[in-house]
Amino acid sequence: MASFAAAAMGFRVLAFEPVFENLQRICDGLFLNRAWDQVTVFAAAASDHRGNITFHKLVGRLDNSAVSAAGARLAFKSNEEVAVEVAAVPLDEVVPATERVALLKIDVQGWELHVLRGAERLLSRKPREAPYLIYEEDERLLQASNSSSHEIRRFLASLGYNHCTLHGTDAHCTKD
Template identity: 35%
Template structure:
């Protein structure tokens, strides 16, 4: 392997993370994502790709299309690009950029010792020690030309979900992609999860959320119940729900 390639350790960790994501952490959602991508041409977006635990599966299932993975942390983006190239995921394009409502430059808040928690939303790191980096930001409607079609959006941006969707209104209204995203009130400051869900419903989407490995109608979701903030590490407790799957009506 040449010096630009991923190390064996990087590749091993990539596969282990991907397997846990597919067969343990997101089994219910990814079964539906797989079926959707297999039957619909277009681009699959991994927004907030981090270390790429979704990227492998999107690449494999998106046959004939391509995957665009957005990760604003330069070191993580470089590692993901190396790994994808080394294992032959040639349909993956890694962009070292964040995604928001408008293009430009914005501060990214990175919790010390916890890169997956990085966010454009200051509220997401309110009680944590963090470092700040200025990163390039794109809006999906500007990044993708009108001639291209987006069939799937996975969004994991720690409280900046609404801005991602606001910057993709043309894509949502015209391309009607399937949406898989995390959303937690603890990251949203004065806003709430219902704000994000209502925005998507207003654009003709219906949603479900993941609870104990099952997909339930979003009409049953109650932030006070499903995202209770009782005790330390409450977001790791059984019954805490933060994954949503939205499809066009």
Template identity: 75%
Template sequence: MASFAAAAMGFRVLAFEPVFENLQRICDGIYLNRVGNLVTVFEAAASDRTGNITFHKLVGRLDNSAVSATGAKMAFKSNEEIALEVRSIPLNEVIPESEPVLLIKVDVQGWEYHVLKGASKLLRRRGREAPYLIYEEDEKLLQASNSSAKEIRDFLQTVGYSHCTKHGTDAHCSKTD
């Protein structure tokens, strides 16, 4: 939804989706909304390393798929979970330093720390060149992926994000310099 909203406002969007069924829906939405010239989709999970990772998808609830099997099943325990290998790519590898980035939005069922680590070059940008950051900060999902809100906040401090506020389960972060 965020990808389509940004594209509808005329922004260029990079979207990452490792689950084939969800990827099909995104491609349909790109076609139906006539934003193909603004949206680039990667059939991969954003992460902190290039390669493959095991991903867990829930039959009938693909919106809750996750790298962590526990995280995938947290909200829908009765659904069957299927493990599959998916490609992973750090944002640092697909976004050139010369490319302006206004916003990074991350909602990946507990894998947020790894996505943000893979975007460290982008996040180190100074002042207004640094993207505004929105990420899901759900402690249970983060713990299921062996990370924590504190670990993310500590990392963000090292790359210059000193101002983060919580809005529901999302954290909004910006640089004040």
């Protein structure tokens, strides 16, 4: 939904989706909304390394798929979980150093720290060139992926992101 909203406002969007069924829905949406010129879709998970990772999807609840099996089942304990291998790629390998990035939005069911580490070069840009950052900060999901909000905030602070405010479970961060 965020990708389509940004495209409708005229922004160029890079979207990452590792779950095949969700990828199909995004492609259908791009066609139906005539947004294919604005959105580039990667059939991969954003991460801190290139390769494959095991991803856990819930049968019938693809909106809660996660790298962590525990994270995938947190909200919907009764659903069957299926493990699949998906491609992973760091954002720093995809986003050119010369490309202006206004916003980086991350909602990856606890895998946020890995995505952020894979975007370290992007996040290290000077304050006026660094993206506004929104990421999900759900402590249960982060713990299921062996990280924490404290660890994320410490990493972001090392890159100059010292101003983060929580809006529900979304952290909004800017650089000094």
